[in-house]
Amino acid sequence: METMKLAIVGLGLMGGSFALDFRSIYPKSRIYGFDISEENQKRAIELGLIDELIDMEELSIFDIIIVSIPVDKALFVLPKILDSINKDTLVFDVGSTKDPICKLLLDHPKRKNFLATHPMAGTEFSGPDAAKKGLYINKTNIICEIEKTDKKISKKALMMFKLLDMNIIYMDPESHDTHVAYVSHLSHISSFMLGKTVIEKEKNERNIFDLAGSGFESTVRLAKSSPQTWTPIFLQNKKNLVFAIEEYILNLNNLKEIINDNNWSNLYSILDNTNRIKEILKNTEHENKKK
Amino acid sequence: METMKLAIVGLGLMGGSFALDFRSIYPKSRIYGFDISEENQKRAIELGLIDELIDMEELSIFDIIIVSIPVDKALFVLPKILDSINKDTLVFDVGSTKDPICKLLLDHPKRKNFLATHPMAGTEFSGPDAAKKGLYINKTNIICEIEKTDKKISKKALMMFKLLDMNIIYMDPESHDTHVAYVSHLSHISSFMLGKTVIEKEKNERNIFDLAGSGFESTVRLAKSSPQTWTPIFLQNKKNLVFAIEEYILNLNNLKEIINDNNWSNLYSILDNTNRIKEILKNTEHENKKK
Numbered sequence: 001m002e003t004m005k006l007a008i009v010g011l012g013l014m015g016g017s018f019a020l021d022f023r024s025i026y027p028k029s030r031i032y033g034f035d036i037s038e039e040n041q042k043r044a045i046e047l048g049l050i051d052e053l054i055d056m057e058e059l060s061i062f063d064i065i066i067v068s069i070p071v072d073k074a075l076f077v078l079p080k081i082l083d084s085i086n087k088d089t090l091v092f093d094v095g096s097t098k099d100p101i102c103k104l105l106l107d108h109p110k111r112k113n114f115l116a117t118h119p120m121a122g123t124e125f126s127g128p129d130a131a132k133k134g135l136y137i138n139k140t141n142i143i144c145e146i147e148k149t150d151k152k153i154s155k156k157a158l159m160m161f162k163l164l165d166m167n168i169i170y171m172d173p174e175s176h177d178t179h180v181a182y183v184s185h186l187s188h189i190s191s192f193m194l195g196k197t198v199i200e201k202e203k204n205e206r207n208i209f210d211l212a213g214s215g216f217e218s219t220v221r222l223a224k225s226s227p228q229t230w231t232p233i234f235l236q237n238k239k240n241l242v243f244a245i246e247e248y249i250l251n252l253n254n255l256k257e258i259i260n261d262n263n264w265s266n267l268y269s270i271l272d273n274t275n276r277i278k279e280i281l282k283n284t285e286h287e288n289k290k291k
Numbered sequence: 292m293e294t295m296k297l298a299i300v301g302l303g304l305m306g307g308s309f310a311l312d313f314r315s316i317y318p319k320s321r322i323y324g325f326d327i328s329e330e331n332q333k334r335a336i337e338l339g340l341i342d343e344l345i346d347m348e349e350l351s352i353f354d355i356i357i358v359s360i361p362v363d364k365a366l367f368v369l370p371k372i373l374d375s376i377n378k379d380t381l382v383f384d385v386g387s388t389k390d391p392i393c394k395l396l397l398d399h400p401k402r403k404n405f406l407a408t409h410p411m412a413g414t415e416f417s418g419p420d421a422a423k424k425g426l427y428i429n430k431t432n433i434i435c436e437i438e439k440t441d442k443k444i445s446k447k448a449l450m451m452f453k454l455l456d457m458n459i460i461y462m463d464p465e466s467h468d469t470h471v472a473y474v475s476h477l478s479h480i481s482s483f484m485l486g487k488t489v490i491e492k493e494k495n496e497r498n499i500f501d502l503a504g505s506g507f508e509s510t511v512r513l514a515k516s517s518p519q520t521w522t523p524i525f526l527q528n529k530k531n532l533v534f535a536i537e538e539y540i541l542n543l544n545n546l547k548e549i550i551n552d553n554n555w556s557n558l559y560s561i562l563d564n565t566n567r568i569k570e571i572l573k574n575t576e577h578e579n580k581k582k
Contacts, residue, residue: 179493182492200542242551244488252481256536259533259536276490277490
């Protein structure tokens with residue numbers, strides 16, 4: 001396998017994990033990194049995630065550049081990066097919203113070098129220390145507007161994702177943002193607000209200590225996620241997300257009334273119908289293993 | 292260790308797991324079981340959870356009776372069980388609400404033989420096949436109104452919980468029901484309604500398959516829980532739970548407005564403050580390991 005030069009802009013959970021997986025599929029590659037935090041840069045070198053720092057004035061030396069920074073920052077940084085690459089460089093982002101970045105770069109002279117991706121992978125942790133080997137293996141990667149990327153360049157990306165055993169889904173940016181509003185972003189909102197409600201109630205934290213265990217811990221897991229990452233995601237996907245939150249609130253209000261009315265059969269049948277999620281998620285696992 | 296006769300009424304996740312853990316701490320014991328479903332009884336014997344079936348006409352032979360059935364059924368079954376035990380039998384329930392059962396049994400002639408407990412342990416699965424060895428080890432067990440139980444009898448219970456390395460918390464039934472409304476029952480509601488909202492939106496299940504992965508799976512886990520178990524819990528804890536749901540909805544509505552207003556700093560600080568749950572849960576772990 002050829003010696004590749006990979007640059008990772010943003011050395012957090014997503015970028016750091018890419019470094020680890022990239023090194024395992026291209027052992028001869030050289031990995032460069034940049035982070036706005038000097039502390040993160042230092043740590044990424046200590047952890048062996050990257051070999052050396054990126055000289056941001058010399059982006060033309062790279063074969064692949066991964067942009068793994070908060071989605072608001074990406075809107076400023078990505079156009080600049082595209083301005084300074086060579087004609088064969090693949091640049092891809094891993095952000096959780098796709099419509100704003102795709103719209104922004106639509107007419108960029110180097111649009112053909114860019115691939116819009118969203119690997120459906122992550123944990124609630126952040127920073128270089130959160131980097132996790134194998135994070136991307138067997139995960140779904142949503143790619144938007146592949147037709148706008150140069151064929152030779154997108155082929156390089158697809159080859160890499162294939163080596164990582166990722167399952168590729170193609171979607172237009174608007175559909176992507178609608179779907180993730182429900183499946184990913186609403187999950188985060190529901191978890192953050194559960195955490196907030198419980199913290200407010202249980203002023204005496206001792207009670208949370210004692211009672212955690214039965215279900216709370218997993219449901220509130222996402223409320224540990226980074227505000228730097230999630231504030232701009234929620235705002236960029238505002239249109240879809242506000243609608244999703246409203247539907248969620250309608251369902252909660254409805255359930256509250258049903259409980260208030262002691263309506264056993266209605267309550268039972270709602271819980272029972274929602275149990276379908278069991279089969280749906282089981283099928284997901286099978287689907288993903290099959291691929 | 293003496294040969295004990297243990298009866299388990301209700302051979303699901305909670306009862307079945309007790310059978311497994313009980314056998315490991317009292318290897319010479321003989322375990323009897325009853326379930327309203329003949330299928331479950333058969334399965335519990337096949338799985339080796341129980342040695343034989345309970346003759347419900349002969350409850351006086353048991354040292355310990357665990358009542359692990361839905362909380363609505365417990366209101367009918369527990370008084371009858373207490374009517375037919377011998378004077379030294381310990382009867383304890385493991386239900387997720389404590390106020391209704393404690394109120395009901397307040398004046399029962401055998402109140403002294405009963406201990407109201409709520410082990411904060413469980414999974415989203417149900418039935419005898421869900422029984423899990425070690426489910427109770429190192430978990431919190433909330434005991435209500437221990438002063439109403441005969442000292443010799445409660446000592447037998449505490450000894451058993453000690454052998455299971457459970458962390459005992461004492462609480463009055465009303466406080467118990469208020470706290471679990473937030474920490475456990477609201478978690479289940481938020482998860483069930485997340486599942487419902489996503490299923491309604493994503494009529495094409497294919498989309499849920501593809502997009503599951505990033506956070507949805509763990510947040511929706513509790514939506515797989517048994518409606519038989521949870522319908523009566525939600526209804527019995529109606530008063531506290533309706534209030535908790537209302538506070539949750541208020542927080543969701545507030546966050547929706549903040550997102551709608553593009554209020555970055557407010558949104559950021561809410562997410563950031565809620566991150567405190569990280570430290571709180573970390574302390575829980577330490578606390579529990581220390582005990």
